[in-house]
Amino acid sequence: MTHSTCKVFETVNNLTYLIDSGRLIRPRLQQRAKDLLKLLKDISLGTGGPAHLSVIFKSLAEIQIEHGSDETCMAFIQIVGGALDAHKEVFVSHIETHNCPTGDCAKLAPAPCQTSCPAGIDVPGYITLIGQGRDAEAIELIRKDNPFPWVCGLVCTHPCEFMCVRARIDTPIAIRDLKAFAAERAMSEGGYKNLDKDPDNENKVCIIGAGPAGLTAAYYLVLNGYKVTVIEALPYGGGMLMVGIPRYRLPREVIDREVAMIEELGVDFRYNTRLGVDVTLEQLKKEEFDAFFIAIGAHSFFKMGIPGEEDFPQVIDAITFLRRIAMGDRHMPGKRAAIIGGGNVAIDAARTALRLGSEEVTIVYRRTRVEMPASEEEIYQAEEEGINFSFLTIPIEVHGSDGMVNGLRCTRTELGPEDESGRRRPIPVKGSDYMMDIDTVISAIGQEIDPIGLIPLDDLQWSRRKTIVVHGPNMETTSPGVFAGGDVVLGPATVVEAIGAGKKAADAIDRYCRGIPQPTLPPVPVRRQRLDCQEVPAPTKMALHRPEMPLLGTERRRITFQQVELGYTENMAREEARRCLRCDICIRCGTCVEICRDKMKINALQLGYFDFDHPVETDFRVTAEKCILCGACATNCPTGAMKMEDRGDERVLMLSGTILNRLKLEYCQLCGAVLGPARYHDYITKRIDDISQRIGDKRLCVECARKALAQQHAEIAPPAVRE
Amino acid sequence: MILRRGQKVEIYKKSKDESWEDYMDNFVGLHGVVTDPDTTKNDPDALIEVSLHGKGTHRFPQDCLRVLEE
Numbered sequence: 001m002t003h004s005t006c007k008v009f010e011t012v013n014n015l016t017y018l019i020d021s022g023r024l025i026r027p028r029l030q031q032r033a034k035d036l037l038k039l040l041k042d043i044s045l046g047t048g049g050p051a052h053l054s055v056i057f058k059s060l061a062e063i064q065i066e067h068g069s070d071e072t073c074m075a076f077i078q079i080v081g082g083a084l085d086a087h088k089e090v091f092v093s094h095i096e097t098h099n100c101p102t103g104d105c106a107k108l109a110p111a112p113c114q115t116s117c118p119a120g121i122d123v124p125g126y127i128t129l130i131g132q133g134r135d136a137e138a139i140e141l142i143r144k145d146n147p148f149p150w151v152c153g154l155v156c157t158h159p160c161e162f163m164c165v166r167a168r169i170d171t172p173i174a175i176r177d178l179k180a181f182a183a184e185r186a187m188s189e190g191g192y193k194n195l196d197k198d199p200d201n202e203n204k205v206c207i208i209g210a211g212p213a214g215l216t217a218a219y220y221l222v223l224n225g226y227k228v229t230v231i232e233a234l235p236y237g238g239g240m241l242m243v244g245i246p247r248y249r250l251p252r253e254v255i256d257r258e259v260a261m262i263e264e265l266g267v268d269f270r271y272n273t274r275l276g277v278d279v280t281l282e283q284l285k286k287e288e289f290d291a292f293f294i295a296i297g298a299h300s301f302f303k304m305g306i307p308g309e310e311d312f313p314q315v316i317d318a319i320t321f322l323r324r325i326a327m328g329d330r331h332m333p334g335k336r337a338a339i340i341g342g343g344n345v346a347i348d349a350a351r352t353a354l355r356l357g358s359e360e361v362t363i364v365y366r367r368t369r370v371e372m373p374a375s376e377e378e379i380y381q382a383e384e385e386g387i388n389f390s391f392l393t394i395p396i397e398v399h400g401s402d403g404m405v406n407g408l409r410c411t412r413t414e415l416g417p418e419d420e421s422g423r424r425r426p427i428p429v430k431g432s433d434y435m436m437d438i439d440t441v442i443s444a445i446g447q448e449i450d451p452i453g454l455i456p457l458d459d460l461q462w463s464r465r466k467t468i469v470v471h472g473p474n475m476e477t478t479s480p481g482v483f484a485g486g487d488v489v490l491g492p493a494t495v496v497e498a499i500g501a502g503k504k505a506a507d508a509i510d511r512y513c514r515g516i517p518q519p520t521l522p523p524v525p526v527r528r529q530r531l532d533c534q535e536v537p538a539p540t541k542m543a544l545h546r547p548e549m550p551l552l553g554t555e556r557r558r559i560t561f562q563q564v565e566l567g568y569t570e571n572m573a574r575e576e577a578r579r580c581l582r583c584d585i586c587i588r589c590g591t592c593v594e595i596c597r598d599k600m601k602i603n604a605l606q607l608g609y610f611d612f613d614h615p616v617e618t619d620f621r622v623t624a625e626k627c628i629l630c631g632a633c634a635t636n637c638p639t640g641a642m643k644m645e646d647r648g649d650e651r652v653l654m655l656s657g658t659i660l661n662r663l664k665l666e667y668c669q670l671c672g673a674v675l676g677p678a679r680y681h682d683y684i685t686k687r688i689d690d691i692s693q694r695i696g697d698k699r700l701c702v703e704c705a706r707k708a709l710a711q712q713h714a715e716i717a718p719p720a721v722r723e
Numbered sequence: 724m725i726l727r728r729g730q731k732v733e734i735y736k737k738s739k740d741e742s743w744e745d746y747m748d749n750f751v752g753l754h755g756v757v758t759d760p761d762t763t764k765n766d767p768d769a770l771i772e773v774s775l776h777g778k779g780t781h782r783f784p785q786d787c788l789r790v791l792e793e
Binding site for chain 2: 103117157162163342367375421469473490520
């Protein structure tokens, strides 16, 4: 795998080498170098502040004046000054984010869950807070990176869970469900608060679209003191959250409450205002906005292109259908509905039709269940509710009379050989046509962007996928001062990606307005806190299992829009949080395992989850069987994740809070000093048995043993001297 | 090749697709997990969301992806 070295880490190493080499002869220069090394180490350890860099620059200038002609001085300046000149942004990023993207600065290596979150949420931080019962603080932490913790707690596709290290042992932490639990608690108890706002500035930003991307950008811009106006076609905020996701997955109240938090900050919302219809870009430009953010989503749809599609009002697309229902329509689409497509939207449409009273709902898909692109969980829940599936079926014509659909002509398919993309194409079977007895057709075969309203922006570049082209790290379009994000850039994508894009755009717009250069790489997530680990005994850590989400009964699910997932109980949530391995602290470098196995020859650490590509068995309980509590692992741990402590009459070894071993301490029988556990003493005794004399069966500290040995020597009578 | 959620993949080459950006060159050789495939219609042209080990979550064209394990 590719790996580039962190420039902060490299500079610390180079300067250390220069100091150790003895080439800095002048004492004053040596001291200067040591002072600078201290400051650089602070940055590498995450304890550096903004003042560190200015002090380093000032010192470098002074050194140049004092020792400029010295050859070693030039080398010194080259190491520190050269690195700062070429990679200042890396040093700044370390100070601001407390994360080292390469992971070389061990204490700042980001956790995989945080890195994988498109919004960059400090996952280990909020999981720990939830474990401690500090739900409101957890939500406050999340909202530093994502203004929609409750929405994401219910509908996020949770990439974090796919990267969760705990999954290499058993199952990933239920990160999404814990977030929903904490958000609901915090909102219910009045602890869900907005962050403090900066003083207002003079800049005005216009955001087009009040979906997750637009609202996120609005939130961070208004917190930064910007005057923000949001143009929205719908009568309320939320975009696709509101009109694309059915209420049984995401209750409207959840969206309303989180949008209200943004409204409360003073964002100016202009609802029922469609760009290109109710207001034009030209009109908006006359209002002297400093920047625009386009986040109009992908609300248009693909047509099936079959005869009869345009002839009957009972043939509709899923996007329109779901929007209609979300906006209050509760009419049954038809008694026998056919849903065309195999994706998540098809499943949503089918489950919605069922809840509206359709007696028979059939999903028509051209391939088999294995190839269905919808998520497994969604398919399973649809099956539970009684949705029918007609696989290997292609609709070829909508039939009807007197303006009413009365059937869908379909043909059977079989899967042919793989094409160049590796997919098995469905091939129609000759003579297999048949009529499906239905009265409604809902097509769910894909969405696209409706560019009306953006056409006057003729310098906007569009991709061949009919999406707006942006520069990924900052969401800047080809039109100056215009930024874009969410589905309008990615095509139909996920909620959390839209939130991540909104956050990036807010930062980029801030830079644009202040004349600061834009980033060239995607942002590094910010480590918000380094919280102490929760202590959990190893057997408990292994025994805790991810709780199953309680679901609404199937009978009720079929007839109401009540939320299907009922949420965790308090006990479930707190226990689940204790399963977290705290990967923000343990970087899985393997030093502890190597030292225990290769140097100490004990091999007490069975931590097979360290490797991403080839994880093997992990069992925290094994440590207690073999470990002698020598402390070699803890001493060599680069991040302090492995800790050994004496507590009362016990010595305890912990890895990120997981108590791996605890043994009773022994004390020197002469002076009472702590000796360590018997197992450790026995190990040492065995190792030195051949080279050292034993002092009876007494347990003695080194000092007392030396004295006792000296005493023995004194008691030995010298040989008799021959006369 | 139908990509599914949870599959391990490798960015094994640069893509020639227009959506490939310069900063993505650093990702070649990295392993990751498919976190959001095309959930609409298995379009071979769709951009696929992949979480890369240590490098964040990004959307990639499919021609640069290779499945490591089923």
